[in-house]
Amino acid sequence: MALSSGWLVACASGQGRIDMAVPGMATGAGVGAAVACAAVVALLSAVLALYGPPLDAVLERAFSLNKARSIKDMKNTFQLVRNIIPPLTTKKHKGQDGRIGIVGGCQEYTGAPYFAAISALKVGADLSHVFCTQEAAPVIKSYSPELIVHPVLDSPDAVQDVEKWLPRLHALVVGPGLGRDDGLLRNVKGILEASKARDVPVVIDADGLWLIAEQPALIQGYQKAVLTPNHAEFRRLSEAVLRDPLDSSDPHGAVLRLSQALGNVTVVRKGERDVISDGRQVLECSQEGSSRRCGGQGDLLSGSLGVLVHWALLAGPEKTDGFSPLLVAAFGACSLTRQCSHQAFQKHGRSTTTTDMVAEVGPAFARLFES
Amino acid sequence: MALSSGWLVACASGQGRIDMAVPGMATGAGVGAAVACAAVVALLSAVLALYGPPLDAVLERAFSLNKARSIKDMKNTFQLVRNIIPPLTTKKHKGQDGRIGIVGGCQEYTGAPYFAAISALKVGADLSHVFCTQEAAPVIKSYSPELIVHPVLDSPDAVQDVEKWLPRLHALVVGPGLGRDDGLLRNVKGILEASKARDVPVVIDADGLWLIAEQPALIQGYQKAVLTPNHAEFRRLSEAVLRDPLDSSDPHGAVLRLSQALGNVTVVRKGERDVISDGRQVLECSQEGSSRRCGGQGDLLSGSLGVLVHWALLAGPEKTDGFSPLLVAAFGACSLTRQCSHQAFQKHGRSTTTTDMVAEVGPAFARLFES
Numbered sequence: 001m002a003l004s005s006g007w008l009v010a011c012a013s014g015q016g017r018i019d020m021a022v023p024g025m026a027t028g029a030g031v032g033a034a035v036a037c038a039a040v041v042a043l044l045s046a047v048l049a050l051y052g053p054p055l056d057a058v059l060e061r062a063f064s065l066n067k068a069r070s071i072k073d074m075k076n077t078f079q080l081v082r083n084i085i086p087p088l089t090t091k092k093h094k095g096q097d098g099r100i101g102i103v104g105g106c107q108e109y110t111g112a113p114y115f116a117a118i119s120a121l122k123v124g125a126d127l128s129h130v131f132c133t134q135e136a137a138p139v140i141k142s143y144s145p146e147l148i149v150h151p152v153l154d155s156p157d158a159v160q161d162v163e164k165w166l167p168r169l170h171a172l173v174v175g176p177g178l179g180r181d182d183g184l185l186r187n188v189k190g191i192l193e194a195s196k197a198r199d200v201p202v203v204i205d206a207d208g209l210w211l212i213a214e215q216p217a218l219i220q221g222y223q224k225a226v227l228t229p230n231h232a233e234f235r236r237l238s239e240a241v242l243r244d245p246l247d248s249s250d251p252h253g254a255v256l257r258l259s260q261a262l263g264n265v266t267v268v269r270k271g272e273r274d275v276i277s278d279g280r281q282v283l284e285c286s287q288e289g290s291s292r293r294c295g296g297q298g299d300l301l302s303g304s305l306g307v308l309v310h311w312a313l314l315a316g317p318e319k320t321d322g323f324s325p326l327l328v329a330a331f332g333a334c335s336l337t338r339q340c341s342h343q344a345f346q347k348h349g350r351s352t353t354t355t356d357m358v359a360e361v362g363p364a365f366a367r368l369f370e371s
Numbered sequence: 372m373a374l375s376s377g378w379l380v381a382c383a384s385g386q387g388r389i390d391m392a393v394p395g396m397a398t399g400a401g402v403g404a405a406v407a408c409a410a411v412v413a414l415l416s417a418v419l420a421l422y423g424p425p426l427d428a429v430l431e432r433a434f435s436l437n438k439a440r441s442i443k444d445m446k447n448t449f450q451l452v453r454n455i456i457p458p459l460t461t462k463k464h465k466g467q468d469g470r471i472g473i474v475g476g477c478q479e480y481t482g483a484p485y486f487a488a489i490s491a492l493k494v495g496a497d498l499s500h501v502f503c504t505q506e507a508a509p510v511i512k513s514y515s516p517e518l519i520v521h522p523v524l525d526s527p528d529a530v531q532d533v534e535k536w537l538p539r540l541h542a543l544v545v546g547p548g549l550g551r552d553d554g555l556l557r558n559v560k561g562i563l564e565a566s567k568a569r570d571v572p573v574v575i576d577a578d579g580l581w582l583i584a585e586q587p588a589l590i591q592g593y594q595k596a597v598l599t600p601n602h603a604e605f606r607r608l609s610e611a612v613l614r615d616p617l618d619s620s621d622p623h624g625a626v627l628r629l630s631q632a633l634g635n636v637t638v639v640r641k642g643e644r645d646v647i648s649d650g651r652q653v654l655e656c657s658q659e660g661s662s663r664r665c666g667g668q669g670d671l672l673s674g675s676l677g678v679l680v681h682w683a684l685l686a687g688p689e690k691t692d693g694f695s696p697l698l699v700a701a702f703g704a705c706s707l708t709r710q711c712s713h714q715a716f717q718k719h720g721r722s723t724t725t726t727d728m729v730a731e732v733g734p735a736f737a738r739l740f741e742s
Contacts, residue, residue: 111516291459351733
């Protein structure tokens with residue numbers, strides 16, 4: 001088996017940078033295009049599944065060699081995101097371009113679900129729902145007449161109340177402004193189980209990830225899930241799932257490993273560079289953002305990702321050149337969030353807040369994906 | 372002992388003006404730079420502590436002579452503020468540039484804590500929390516999705532509810548929109564005691580100062596406290612603490628005296644010129660503001676100051692050339708507030724309100740401290 005070494009494909013352009021790391025491939029293999037990796041990876045995954053060599057050893061080899069081959073042109077990667085964006089036509093009906101649900105909003109947090117829901121709309125979803133607590137609902141409603149806000153999350157019937165909407169939703173974003181109340185987390189557990197049962201894609205962020213760190217089985221093997229941890233959330237998740245202290249020397253390997261341990265759930269580790277993996281490939285997004293770290297940017301990402309996940313799954317792998325659609329969706333949402341942050345910072349500098357970034361979603365999207 | 376006279380260093384430039392008054396120094400001493408004052412003051416403070424001449428007599432001599440030496444260049448003072456501003460880098464995580472808490476917001480007052488909290492964000496904090504009453508919370512939340520608002524201040528568990536957040540906060544601003552309800556003030560007393568116990572810096576304004584005038588012991592000797600009284604609040608505080616009618620002929624001495632009597636708590640007396648003292652030095656800020664006196668400007672000041680106090684303490688006295696970091700933070704917040712007022716007034720004239728001034732925080736900050 002050709003598992004004695006590995007390679008890393010790094011693509012860069014003026015617009016940003018993407019790295020694709022493929023574990024377990026022979027060094028110097030004459031594979032020219034990233035696309036071809038997918039087939040090899042699929043084959044190797046099958047072989048791995050059969051023969052099961054120690055995963056850590058494979059990964060260590062794959063990444064420690066750190067052979068990088070630069071592909072100058074990142075246009076192709078942005079093209080994959082462009083490929084999944086549904087055309088705007090006059091033939092469509094309301095809802096066809098996306099009905100997204102956000103699960104979150106509690107006593108303290110009302111801004112986060114708003115940022116996620118409004119970002120989904122501004123990316124291009126037709127309808128944005130928020131499922132929050134009774135108390136949070138009027139406040140979230142007051143932020144924008146665009147949102148449909150359901151005050152159900154702390155109700156004894158929360159799971160059924162959300163479940164009855166699931167057939168009408170294309171994706172669920174779980175976590176923005178959720179908090180850590182035990183009762184709420186119990187309800188969210190039920191909602192996640194119902195979503196999986198109905199095959200609804202889920203993006204999990206913030207205290208949704210707290211729940212996953214407590215009960216990884218909730219999401220284990222669900223390949224329509226994307227987790228979007230920041231620095232602290234990634235550490236918590238990683239240590240909970242892998243039962244090892246996080247190795248900070250190998251950011252790509254750490255994300256790949258977590259995704260694999262979760263059964264190929266897509267993981268987006270947000271940071272100075274965002275690292276994305278579906279347990280097979282690793283993408284890195286270093287689209288220029290800004291140095292502002294105000295609260296709410298993660299909600300812009302998760303809300304955008306809700307829409308892009310739906311679009312990517314609808315488009316299917318033939319539109320993403322063999323890459324996992326969720327990987328491409330995640331790359332699109334990361335690039336977009338960073339571009340919004342960049343544009344807002346150009347205008348507002350240190351005083352930039354997430355509201356300024358949300359105002360850039362339209363222009364940033366057009367610039368990255370429609371030019 | 373050279374206590375028979377005193378002098379006053381006044382610095383002015385096109386941008387504004389700063390005076391530094393050092394009590395007890397020999398007239399005509401050949402000290403060129405303001406910075407050198409600090410060491411002399413420290414020495415004299417020690418001598419004063421040993422020999423203890425009547426403080427009032429010293430101050431009277433120090434200020435009544437009113438010898439002023441003009442230093443044309445105020446750039447150095449603004450430079451001290453610039454020195455404490457953390458660089459924006461892509462290496463940081465959310466929260467590192469400041470997590471600020473505002474304690475206030477009650478039945479009548481909801482705008483004040485909003486102005487303070489949003490100003491903190493626009494100065495550059497990453498997260499702004501508000502701890503207010505149950506009734507005020509949904510309203511404050513509705514002003515902005517950027518804020519995290521906790522409806523806990525009138526709860527029987529208010530002190531514990533706020534205390535559990537203290538380890539995650541870099542500074543607390545106590546008073547905006549607080550009101551004078553006895554129950555609330557009792558809770559705020561507990562919150563102040565908990566903050567002191569955890570060494571959390573506090574800025575106290577508005578009815579937080581009413582509480583301090585009633586119970587000065589609450590803040591006595593806590594050198595991470597800054598009080599920001601306006602004219603009426605200063606009179607009340609001063610008379611409560613010094614048990615003397617306020618001597619309005621000597622504004623610098625009055626502020627110095629109050630700070631000393633409180634054990635070197637930093638005092639910012641807002642007025643036509645803002646006078647700031649830590650009981651050792653007196654700074655005066657006469658950055659051009661406006662003649663509008665609409666409500667809310669003090670909240671812009673206290674919220675900005677919350678962030679700057681955190682940054683200044685983080686930077687430490689080596690970055691403030693021997694000046695107390697809180698003195699520099701206060702000078703920065705006063706200059707910024709006045710510059711916001713000035714810029715807003717240029718655009719809106721007599722109709723200017725605090726919302727117009729908050730909109731100027733970014734450009735004013737950049738102009739004063741980042742150009």
